[in-house]
Amino acid sequence: MSTIQTVTLPDLGEGLTESDLVEWTVAVGDTVELNQVIAEVETAKALVQLPSPYAGVVAELLVEPGATVPVGTALLTITVEVSADATDPAAPAAEPAAEAEPAAPERTAVLVGYGPLVEGSSRPRRRSKSEDWTAAHAVADEVGLALAGGRIGPKVLPPVRKLAHDLGVDLNKMEGSGKDGMITREDVLRAVSGVDVSPAARRPDALSAAHRPGLARPVETVPTPSRLESAREVRTPIAGVRKQTAAAMVASAFTAPHASTSLTIDVTPTLDLLDEFRSDRALEGHRITILTLVAKAVTVALGRNPSLNAHWDEAAGEIVQFGYVNLGIAAATPRGLLVPSIKDADRLRLPDLADAIGALTESARAGTSTPADLAGGTITITNIGVFGVDTGTPILVPGQAAILAMGAIRRRPWEFQDQLALRSVMTLSLSFDHRLVDGAEAARFLADVGAILARPGVALSMV
Known part of the structure; x- marks a missing residue:
């Protein structure tokens, strides 16, 4: 039966x-x-x-x-x-x-x-x-x-x-x-x-x-009825990632008092260090990029400025300061902006951090990120420089205290050893929740990140 x-x-x-x-x-x-x-x-x-x-x-x-x-x-x-x-x-x-x-x-x-x-x-x-x-x-x-x-x-x-x-x-x-x-x-x-x-x-x-296992015949494609096209306009339903991202950004913008600051630095020494890494046979197979080094700099700087790695718990009336860094990496995908996070990023060696960034961003763009990948972040990095943009004011990921935007690297005339020289320069933009982070704390954090990228050896004195 x-x-x-x-x-x-x-x-x-x-x-x-x-x-x-x-x-x-x-x-x-x-x-x-x-x-x-x-x-x-x-x-x-x-x-x-x-x-x-x-x-x-x-x-x-x-x-x-x-x-x-x-x-x-x-x-x-x-x-x-x-x-x-x-x-x-x-x-x-x-x-x-x-x-x-x-x-x-x-x-x-x-x-x-x-x-x-x-x-x-x-x-x-x-x-x-x-x-x-x-x-x-x-x-x-x-x-x-x-x-x-x-x-x-x-x-x-x-x-x-x-x-x-x-x-x-x-x-x-x-x-x-x-x-x-x-x-x-x-x-x-x-x-x-x-x-x-x-x-x-x-x-x-x-x-x-x-x-397709189990299919006796081809599946008929059913057009999406809510997508309407004409000679003058295209209407697409607000749904999925786009809908949720919009709701989250509106909630963030009108809940957390945003403040921002920026810093332009000479990253020529960091690029020189990347060249050394590429020729280091011990790092062969690991794609270490400027994003990897910025991520490492952020985890180091958070150790000295923990207020940026925190959460405002309105319901409990508490500030939650995290003893770990789940580093969000904003990824632009065909489905919209996704922010998977690397769990315990502060505990990863540089090659492992590079591998984790590559795997998470690839999964996000392929649409295979799990809900666990996309939850639990404590601070985020967004690389707007890949689009040729120098600076911007990113909106906080809901529940996080800070987000750092990396601008494009430009060759510019820059003061170097009391001389004018052509150097590689980048602007870092930091948005932060002013309930959790004072202006001075944000400035110190950004200065620490900038110092590491301007002189990578400085990181040794911070850990």
Whole structure:
């Protein structure tokens, strides 16, 4: 016998109450497996793949792509086959030894928030508060899927799952080479040997039905109804990252009393140091840039000026001063401005800091940043110099005490050793919350950062 199950938008964590449905990866009539990706949704923080909580046949798609839906909204229905003895009153009674493990719940995986039932348990797996929605994919994989057959689903992290999805690799048919059978990025790439993996082929919208596991036919593209174009104007709905960024910036601008200061410095010695790093074989493979050195200078300067690494807790009536630095790096992406943060950046060596910056910004631009990546920052750096801009007044990330903007590096006439010389010059602009940071504290912090960049050896006297 069969039953109709409704799949709703789960609690995505991190206080998110709604998301935009980007696209369906299934169509009505398609057979789906347990935990197969059925849709992609865009939250205010990341692009998330939605796994199916049931194995069955898609009966109806209830939401159009492009729509913004609150948590708990019905997204689609799935026809699920269940064993007859699960509901038939005439079915023989279970043996006494089996009464503690009812058969019916084990044969149908149920999603509560996310995640199926654990085999042998009559209750859904509950999510801990520390887990975010993106981590749910890995959690669900470990729990074990397709319970009717007793098969354990593939163990794979969310970024690797997305890569496999984009390249058309069926994870259910793979064996991982990682720890405890974890499927790695290399495993997925090996699986597509001989398959076109050009950038165009990696885009979800470029995948054919043959490349999407579980699809019986191509998915019809449904135009986003809320995007209207004419000869004179284009209207795009305010949603997703753009909507949340706008709300956050307005809240920041009208909640925290912003103040700003700037400093122009000669960074020629820092650029000379970068040249030395590039020729240092010990640093080979690590992309150390001016942003890396500014990030390191910020973490050092915060040790001497901790008031800039703090939070104003209005509800508790307290100032929270952090004993760690979660360094936000603002990244311009096609979806808008994202600010992933490097956790405990003050504890990282320079090569590790460089690697962390590269990985986070790449994930942000690819749309694979997790909610955890985008939360918890304590201070932020934004590099407006990459756009050729010399200076600006950045708006604080809500909840943070300061944000530092790096301007473009220009070759200018500059006083050097009592002579006029052509030097590499950059302007640093600092915005800060005047409730937390006095003008003198902000000036000392900025002067410390500037001193390190003007004379990198000065950092040794600060630690």
